[in-house]
Amino acid sequence: MTRPLRPLIDLLAGDRTADRIVPPSGFTARLTSFTAGAMAFLVVFALALSVAAGRMAERWSDALAQTATIRISAPAAQMQAQTDKVLAILKETPGVAAARALSDDEQKKLLEPWFGPDLPLDALPVPRLIDVRETATGFDADGLKNRLAAEVPGAVLDDHTRWRRPLVAAADRLRLLGLMSILLIGGATAAMITLAANAALAANAQVIRVLRLIGSRDSYIARAFVRRFTLRALSGAAAGTLAGMGAIALMPATDQAGSFLTGLGFQGLGWLLPLLVPPAAALVSFAATRGAALATLRRLT
Amino acid sequence: MIDFQNVAYNYGGGELLTDISLRLPPGSFHFLTGPSGAGKSTFLKLCYGELHPTAGRVTVDARDLRSLTRDQVAALRCRIGVVHQDCQFLDHLPVAENIALPLTATGHPVDPADLSALMGWVGLMPLAQHRPPQLSGGERQRAALARAVIMSPDVILADEPTGNLDWDMSLRLLTLLIELNKMGKTVLIATHDLNLIRSAKSQVPVRVLRIRDRRLQLAGSDL
Known part of the structure; x- marks a missing residue:
């Protein structure tokens, strides 16, 4: 030895x-x-x-896996209705564990690094964000996108993979x-x-x-x-x-x-x-x- | 102990030694003489394995030197002390460390009292901390002799050990070699100094060998 x-x-x-x-x-x-x-x-x-x-x-x-965001751009008068509609669709969508709309304060906090703390959120046409948590099996992103396009035209699904994958790959590389x-x-x-x-x-x-x-x-x-x-x-x-x-x-x-x-x-x-x-x-x-x-x-x- | 059997050595530019057969028995005292370039140094190098014969074989204790591994050759050189013509010191080390080098470089402890006694024997005690380049020719040769014997080898080979020395210093060195021979060491001295050989013959039984025309001969009574 x-x-x-x-x-x-x-x-x-x-x-x-x-x-x-x-x-x-x-x-x-x-x-x-x-x-x-x-x-x-x-x-x-x-x-x-x-x-x-x-x-x-x-x-x-870790941060981006199993999450997605839905962005709703609509006139202020229709915003709440479209938000409720999207939440209802998500509730029926297999593979979605939870979904909730971000509050004004949470959205303000997200925008603060760019616009400062005194952002007049109600005076700006800021889209509403919905945070979506997936189950382990995940949901059918394409199917959900199609349904949203048909029923809530102002809603856009961002499942993060589009920019998450290359970033993680770049970091690994x-x-x-x-x-x-x-x-x-x-x-x-x-x-x-x-x-x-x-x-x-x-x-x-x-x-x-x-x-x-x-x-x-x-x-x-x-x-x-x-x-x-x-x-x-x-x-x-x-x-x-x-x-x-x-x-x-x-x-x-x-x-x-x-x-x-x-x-x-x-x-x-x-x-x-x-x-x-x-x-x-x-x-x-x-x-x-x-x-x-x-x-x-x-x-x- | 050292046996040459039909040994020849070729430097590439022709044969230097031819058909040499010789046995150096334990405790013997030999001189090897011959003109410059006759092959005396080559003969010594064949004895301790620095060179290998181009024909025939050299054995030490019945072991062919050519068959030894590098470590076995190293071990053999611990048993054969060599006084080189150009002494071969490490000039950056003091004389005392150069003399003790065979012990330290083979992992043996150095007894300061033994080292002092040896340096006293060759008369170099006051120069222990000098560097080799600071020594005279005679002092260098005595230091080389001390280094050659520090491992208490069975055989001592000396290549022109008195080449650069005056007569008194040559005799002093010869006396040291004769003392070693009387202690049972086999001694072989390559030299062309006939007076040195005559002086040795008057003190101990010696055999004188001569290299002539590439062959080894027993020298006649003219010596």
């Missing part, structure tokens, strides 16, 4: 002498730390985007893109660290030769490089993650504007999610460097 984890355990245990065997090289150290930091920063944003998109898709799905971005960033990080590790291995060919001549095993030599690169990636990614979390935290709060962009971020325990980025970066670096080191050592005679 512990055998496959042995390299990781050895790495975490550390070896002061092994750490000193490879001479410090400023360039690859800075390159690895910078790459890990920049990539972690991007991952935090991709993660925030993905989480926000997921949250949005869920909210839209956005979440998927965010996750794909994270995978791509991980792959790019692995590639960059592999290049840096290869450069370090090439620069230390003499060190490798000496270690081999005195009886070092390849696993020991690889570990000296792997540990260094993993720790660099870990520290770089930790800095990048903190910077990314700080930037997300400084974005305007959702309730200030309520739009998607201001809702980009983490909520509650979601803030723990970015903390997985540094260990993940370290794991990617560990695998990339170990692969590069062992491949290089196999090539060397």
Whole structure:
């Protein structure tokens, strides 16, 4: 059980002498730390985007599923009669669980963000809205539309699906893109660290030769490089993650504007999610460097 | 312990060694001589598996070096101490850490008292914290010898260990190698310094081998 984890355990245990065997090289150290930091920063944003998109898709799905709205546009004198007629039709329609007309106050509240609190609702030809709740099986939207067109010409059924489906699909797609971005960033990080590790291995060919001549095993030599690169990636990614979390935290709060962009971020325990980025970066670096080191050592005679 | 059976080695530009058969018994003391470029360093590299013969086979304790895995070769090199002509140090580490490197790089603990005793034996105690580039040629060779013996190997191979040393320093190094041989270690020194060989012959029984025309010969009484 512990055998496959042995390299990781050895790495975490550390070896002061092994750490000193490879001479410090400023360039690859800075390159690895910078790459890990920049990539972690991007991952935090991709993660925030993905989480926000997921949250949005869920909210839209929940809020709009099983609901519909009927809008009645009629002269003020006929408004109540048409409303009563529509409610009566809905009562007879299979698949409708409940239906009610929104009060003037509720309609005023809906329009308030656009027209302000002092909207003279009775002076404007504002349509009456009827909120419809569906049963689990739902109703026949086309049939209802036809009946309304025939019996209450001023009533228009909006079952939300027309604009709900593409929005939810877009949010789902956005979440998927965010996750794909994270995978791509991980792959790019692995590639960059592999290049840096290869450069370090090439620069230390003499060190490798000496270690081999005195009886070092390849696993020991690889570990000296792997540990260094993993720790660099870990520290770089930790800095990048903190910077990314700080930037997300400084974005305007959702309730200030309520739009998607201001809702980009983490909520509650979601803030723990970015903390997985540094260990993940370290794991990617560990695998990339170990692969590069062992491949290089196999090539060397 | 080390056995050459009809060994040949080809560098690609022609054969360097041909049909070499030799056995280095445990506790023996051999010199390997011959002109520059005769193949002395190549012979040593064949002994510890850095090179493989193009024909014939080299065995250590009856195990063909070619059949060993990389880890087995590493383990073998712990039993064969090599003093390289160019010493092969890690220049960024102090001398003491370079000498202890075979222990640390194979996961063995380093006893500071043993390390100090070894450094005292080769006369490098005051230079323990110096970096290799700060050492003279003789000091580097003695440090290389100390590193070669720190794992208490069965065999010590030395490639031109006195190449850059004055006579007094050469004798001092030879004395150290003779001491090791008296402790039961097998010693093989590649050198073209005939005076060094004569000096050794006066102190211990040695066999002198010579590479001539790509073949190994037992050297005559002129030495």
